[in-house]
Amino acid sequence: MKKAVVLLSGGLDSTTCLYWARKKGYKTFALLFDYGQRHRKEILCARRIAEMCHTPYHVVRFALPWGKNALVGRSVHLPKGRQPEEMVTGAIPPTYVPARNTLFLSFALSYADAVGPACRPRYIQAMRNVALLGTKSGVEGKKIEILAPLIRMSKSQIVRLGARLGVPFNKTWSCYAGGRRPCGQCDSCVLREKGFQESGFGLKILKEKR
């Protein structure tokens, strides 16, 4: 049985990835990250989702003492009420955590290397080479693949895939802020809502109930 390490934030995309991997027959392992996010909600959600799926998981704790941003701590203002078009036009947002995905993938690589064997396509390819050349498994000729099944999908395509896979959307948390309910205003909430609207499912499964 092939194994897959899934980076699980507890949000829509990564939860769909987990369900995708299970559907594909992988034995899944989840990695959760606690890097000083301004709220604990996503970690709680990710835990609950992993447990629901009977997927073993680890919470990796690390702290970046550099690169202040709007996701970690409260010193940088979290932008609200931006339109999707404002988010995709190339400018790097204040929620940017320096090289975060590389860190996440590196931990995943380490985990995958240990349990014995998933951004942008060219970037994933670069990490594939790192996986091949920078791990024991890779050097020994075992395969560590980096799968990015959602990489060319729009948010609404992800919602449709997730719905087919039975993703418990109401258990996922996408909001950057840590309120009792999603703020509906941050970039992540706006993109989520747009995805659900465009998916044809409307908003009936949008609500993040806690």
Added chain:
Amino acid sequence: MKKAVVLLSGGLDSTTCLYWARKKGYKTFALLFDYGQRHRKEILCARRIAEMCHTPYHVVRFALPWGKNALVGRSVHLPKGRQPEEMVTGAIPPTYVPARNTLFLSFALSYADAVGPACRPRYIQAMRNVALLGTKSGVEGKKIEILAPLIRMSKSQIVRLGARLGVPFNKTWSCYAGGRRPCGQCDSCVLREKGFQESGFGLKILKEKR
């Protein structure tokens, strides 16, 4: 003034790298890692060396809950008394920490990305592509280079370079064990001693005084 992030373990090689970067005129920043090593000595040494050089540094703390090995904790036996020939013949040693260098380089990438901008050559090339494609600086067209000045050098060549650069060898710590003095038996001690012997400096600067 160009900036360089140096991965500093407090050992011979990384200390020589730091001195190399200073000599080359870089403004240096050091990264130290606390990932549950069986002893604190290398971190203490690395701190002292960074302070001697007036190099700003950060200690990054993280824990890998997987991949038991002889460097972290005490559950895996640390091999002693191996000959250098036994170490280089391809087998991956019990001191292997899964994807550790990728993790170190990822943190360095994150730090370099934040401060605004350095294994095996093909692997370094793969990480260069990650730096180019996986960071804000890279995407914005600023250069983050990964320099590996010692990568093709033998240990004795490193010793000779270090001596030329005035590296305080007696402040560096290479031993995997955490005794009051270096054990002289672990792979790292054996390679260090061999490097000093072959360098022509003999053993007079080998001693690791604490």
